[in-house]
Amino acid sequence: MSVWRAGGLAVLAAAGAAAPYVFPSYVIGLLTLVLIAAVFAASINLLAAGGLFSAGHAGISAAAGYGLAYATAHGQAWPQALVLALLVAGVVAGVYALTSMRTATIYFLMVTLALGMVVFGLAYRLNALTGGENGLRDVDRPAAVAEYWQFYYLCLVVLALALAALWVIGRSPFGLALRGIRDSESRMRSLGYNVAGFKFQAVVLSGLLAGVSGVLATYQAEFISPASASFGRSALGLVMVILGGAGTLLGPLAGAAVVALAQNELSVHMDRWQTALGLLFIAVVLFVPQGLTGLAGRGTALLRQARRTRRT
Amino acid sequence: MRVESVLVQVLNGLSFGALLFLLASGFTLIFGLLRIVNLSHGALYLSGGYVALVTVTATGNYPLAVLAAGLVVGTLGLVVERALLRPVRGRELPEVLLTIGVAFVLADLCLALFGGEPKRVAPPALLSGSIEVAGLAYPRFRVFVVALAVVIGLGLALVHSRTRLGAIIRAGVDDRETAAVLGIDVDRVFAAMFVAGSVLAGLAGAIGASLLTILPGADTEILLSALVVVIIGGLGSIRGAAVGSVLVGLVDAFSKAWIPDLSYFTVFAPMALVLVFRPTGLFGRVE
Numbered sequence: 001m002s003v004w005r006a007g008g009l010a011v012l013a014a015a016g017a018a019a020p021y022v023f024p025s026y027v028i029g030l031l032t033l034v035l036i037a038a039v040f041a042a043s044i045n046l047l048a049a050g051g052l053f054s055a056g057h058a059g060i061s062a063a064a065g066y067g068l069a070y071a072t073a074h075g076q077a078w079p080q081a082l083v084l085a086l087l088v089a090g091v092v093a094g095v096y097a098l099t100s101m102r103t104a105t106i107y108f109l110m111v112t113l114a115l116g117m118v119v120f121g122l123a124y125r126l127n128a129l130t131g132g133e134n135g136l137r138d139v140d141r142p143a144a145v146a147e148y149w150q151f152y153y154l155c156l157v158v159l160a161l162a163l164a165a166l167w168v169i170g171r172s173p174f175g176l177a178l179r180g181i182r183d184s185e186s187r188m189r190s191l192g193y194n195v196a197g198f199k200f201q202a203v204v205l206s207g208l209l210a211g212v213s214g215v216l217a218t219y220q221a222e223f224i225s226p227a228s229a230s231f232g233r234s235a236l237g238l239v240m241v242i243l244g245g246a247g248t249l250l251g252p253l254a255g256a257a258v259v260a261l262a263q264n265e266l267s268v269h270m271d272r273w274q275t276a277l278g279l280l281f282i283a284v285v286l287f288v289p290q291g292l293t294g295l296a297g298r299g300t301a302l303l304r305q306a307r308r309t310r311r312t
Numbered sequence: 313m314r315v316e317s318v319l320v321q322v323l324n325g326l327s328f329g330a331l332l333f334l335l336a337s338g339f340t341l342i343f344g345l346l347r348i349v350n351l352s353h354g355a356l357y358l359s360g361g362y363v364a365l366v367t368v369t370a371t372g373n374y375p376l377a378v379l380a381a382g383l384v385v386g387t388l389g390l391v392v393e394r395a396l397l398r399p400v401r402g403r404e405l406p407e408v409l410l411t412i413g414v415a416f417v418l419a420d421l422c423l424a425l426f427g428g429e430p431k432r433v434a435p436p437a438l439l440s441g442s443i444e445v446a447g448l449a450y451p452r453f454r455v456f457v458v459a460l461a462v463v464i465g466l467g468l469a470l471v472h473s474r475t476r477l478g479a480i481i482r483a484g485v486d487d488r489e490t491a492a493v494l495g496i497d498v499d500r501v502f503a504a505m506f507v508a509g510s511v512l513a514g515l516a517g518a519i520g521a522s523l524l525t526i527l528p529g530a531d532t533e534i535l536l537s538a539l540v541v542v543i544i545g546g547l548g549s550i551r552g553a554a555v556g557s558v559l560v561g562l563v564d565a566f567s568k569a570w571i572p573d574l575s576y577f578t579v580f581a582p583m584a585l586v587l588v589f590r591p592t593g594l595f596g597r598v599e
Contacts (some may be wrong), residue, residue: 102591117536121576280415
């Protein structure tokens with residue numbers, strides 16, 4: 001990591017830590033949404049680094065949310081609720097992993113999409129567990145993060161930890177193998193790598209992180225409903241990843257910031273924000289295919305080149 | 313368990329399967345040639361349903377409504393293919409993502425225009441009422457849907473295997489570059505195929521608006537079934553779409569009747585089984 005990048009990260013972290021002292025609660029609430037969305041996008045991005053694009057990750061994060069809400073509704077304290085939430089996320093992610101580990105590219109996308117829709121359908125139909133269309137209410141936050149700014153710091157710390165973990169994983173043999181699978185699955189296989197096994201681990205790992213984002217999202221809203229498992233939610237996560245730059249470390253945060261803020265602004269000012277979102281999606285794919293970080297990278301490369309030509 | 317109720321479920325399954333086939337065949341044809349997973353297929357279906365609704369309300373003419381659904385949605389498909397998909401041709405992921413964007417926009421515009429209430433297109437007098445099937449009174453329209461799907465399926469299979477157009481399409485599926493070198497305008501064939509698939513989705517929407525109801529969310533629900541159909545049958549295979557449709561239709565009918573709480577799960581089970589043992593589907597080509 002270059003000095004510049006480390007410095008940039010430090011500034012970003014300091015700005016994040018200082019925000020509650022500067023901004024009113026409304027803005028902090030919005031930033032909390034961005035942080036949670038970034039954790040969710042980071043979980044999708046972990047797979048995207050391996051060339052696997054999940055279109056059903058909202059199903060996993062919602063499963064965690066339901067686990068949390070169910071345990072809380074049945075009088076469990078937050079540690080038990082958290083364990084149940086991550087357990088549910090792990091099991092659902094395991095099902096995702098088992099069914100998708102032998103697929104690649106668009107097949108992977110379709111299978112995860114179908115699985116996400118199944119979770120959505122189950123959330124709707126399993127009334128006794130999920131409360132059906134009404135969802136589960138009153139998921140009170142633990143006392144230590146009950147205040148909005150306390151919860152903001154929790155989300156900030158979780159995101160920082162998640163990004164640090166992803167940075168380490170990206171440079172580990174596991175992360176390198178994943179990138180190898182993205183570039184050439186057949187070559188990895190002939191080198192003796194158990195490709196399906198790597199994919200299984202990657203999906204479960206990514207699913208657990210999605211589960212963490214589901215826990216945060218449910219605590220933020222103090223409520224969960226089938227909408228949180230919807231295809232739209234999964235697709236939004238994908239937009240964040242693509243917009244930010246698939247496979248990059250800070251891409252998910254950049255993408256989440258743009259999408260979450262745009263969604264918030266648009267849904268306040270117009271009824272047809274879904275249309276606007278769809279158009280945003282199309283525009284991103286057509287005009288910013290490498291994502292914002294890719295764009296920034298190209299910008300700095302151009303600058304560097306310009307400086308070099310001036311010197312010579 | 314009475315024999316009649318089993319028979320009714322079989323017929324329900326076959327008629328829903330027939331609707332699925334109309335949708336899945338277009339989906340799988342587009343994939344087979346263009347390698348595009350068209351996730352706006354459900355939204356195209358929904359649009360077709362609403363076009364049929366508008367036409368029937370305005371003219372009272374059912375065949376015209378079905379025709380209009382096919383035409384309007386086909387035109388929509390043409391615009392999507394020319395304006396959006398052609399610039400990213402051959403890059404799988406951007407193509408899929410674009411169709412997701414299109415699905416968002418179409419579904420939201422349908423919601424804006426027609427609201428959230430379920431709507432239904434009444435079938436014409438000729439096709440309403442019931443008919444005797446093996447000593448059992450059964451809705452005539454459902455039998456019609458099965459017949460229609462069989463006719464369209466046979467037609468597609470014949471065109472695919474016996475005509476010059478079919479040969480061109482098969483050549484395009486097997487090897488685009490060589491087909492292009494041999495003087496086939498692959499670009500035009502691609503566009504035509506995307507339009508044909510969209511027309512099928514539009515027709516399916518018009519039929520589905522009578523067989524089921526049409527409402528926001530119906531697009532993703534039917535897309536899930538179509539996805540499962542083609543994952544089971546194998547992407548790109550019409551035969552696979554037919555087998556998968558019947559299978560998913562039957563599983564859906566019986567699970568809705570017997571274990572309604574888990575009906576989503578039971579549709580998913582055969583898909584998971586197929587994926588574990590044959591990741592490319594029953595009739596998919598191994599690449």
